[in-house]
Amino acid sequence: MSFKIYMLFMGFASLLTACKDDGFQIPVASDKLQNDLIKRSLGPNIVGGTIEFTYAAAIVPEKGKLVSMSVEASIAGAAGTYLENKSYYTSSSGADVGVEIGDPSTTSGKLTEVVFTADTSAATLRYYYKIPEEARGAKVSFKFSAKSSNGETIVHQTEAYEVRRMDMQLDLIAKDAANCYISIADMKTYDASFAAANPGKIDLVYLYRALTNVTYGHSLVAPTADPVYLPSITLPAGLTNRSKIIKAFTVRDQQLARMQYGVFVDDVDLLSKDFDDAPDFAINLRAEAGIWLQTADGKYNAYIYINSVNNATKEMKISIKRLTVK
Structure with missing residues (x-):
């Protein structure tokens, strides 16, 4: 019986006791x-990201102690997968407090385990599964188990969680007149010398301009845009990618922003976005806004979220979700 089911049952039993006094007894735990x-983790599961769980187990102290907890993934996790060796409880002030109950976890293939060294009959451990490339587009499930000193073993099997096909890159810095050339294929920013040597990789140019005759500000522009949208810049030769761009002022993706917006850009959003007649420029962009983008070759659809902008340093911090569509 799970803790949740047990508590519901106990609450129901207490209600019956309050309404009826003719010999009813509260069940023994x-x-x-x-x-x-x-x-614990929310949103799409993305390669390189982490799926996080909290796993709890307990036994009546008179019956035994916990000796180990383990997790077996259906697909072996990437480096950085571990089961924490601290048991967490919530203090009276609402803070999470961790108490070490065993040695650091060990991982062998798909199995991660913590062997207890503390004398305890209850523990709540956190498990962090680093999503590997092997899981892209597949489903992964987990088998949690605990063992007690009296020989009992209990298992909790999860549902299968789908891992998305998209990629994600966080906190790239684009700087005007420096690393202002953005590659969606690489999900990186580059300077002019790289752009000149690799023109086919450049999909966007970042610029900051404080103009008197137009509100330009922080802008993301395809190299092919009309020169009016690329003021006071000489592009390296050979930049010919006409990216299609759509402004998005209200799509505050929680995984890119790392703020509690409760919005998530998923594979289906990137796949279904209509770029017909989309322009090749987006000017006067602001922090917490973004753009939808399709590369000139139609290979990638992306969402670029603007984490922050800085007028003084002429910089923009961006985070990207990208899906290969062909």
Whole structure:
């Protein structure tokens, strides 16, 4: 019986007791090893990202102690996958407090385990699964288990979680007149010398201009845009990619922003976006806004979120979700 089910049952039993006094007795708590699980991470599961769980197990102290907890993934996690060796509880002030209960976790293939060294009958551990390339476009599930000193073992099998096909890159710095050339294929920013040597990789140019006759500000512009949208810049020769660009002022993706917006750009959003008749420039952009983009060859659709802008240093910090569409 899970902790949630048990508490619901106890609450229902208490309600019956309050309404009826003719010999009803509150059930005795189970003396068997019990467990429960919460998935803490939200949003699409992306290669390189982390799926996070909290796993709890307990047994009546008179019946035994916990000796180990483990997690087996259906697809082995990438480096950085681990089960924390601290048990967490919430203090009276609402803070999470961790208490070490065992040695650091060990991982062998798909299995990650913590062996307990502390004398405890209850623990809540956090598991971090680093999503590997092998899981792209596939589904991954997890088998959590706990063992007690009296020989009992209990298992909690999760559902299968889909790993998206998209890629994600966080916190790139674009700087006017320096690393102002953006490659969606590489999800990197480059300077003019790289752009001149690799013109086919450049999809966007970042510029900051404080103009008197037009509100230009921080802008992302395709190299092919009319020169009026590329003021006071001489582009390296050979930049011919006409990226299609659509402004997006209200798409504050939580994974890119790392703020509690509750909005997530998913594979289906990138795949279904209509770029017909889209322009090749987006001027006067602001922090917490963004753009939808399709590369000139139609290979990638992307969403670029603007984390911050800086007028003094003429910089823009961006984060990207990108899907290969052909």
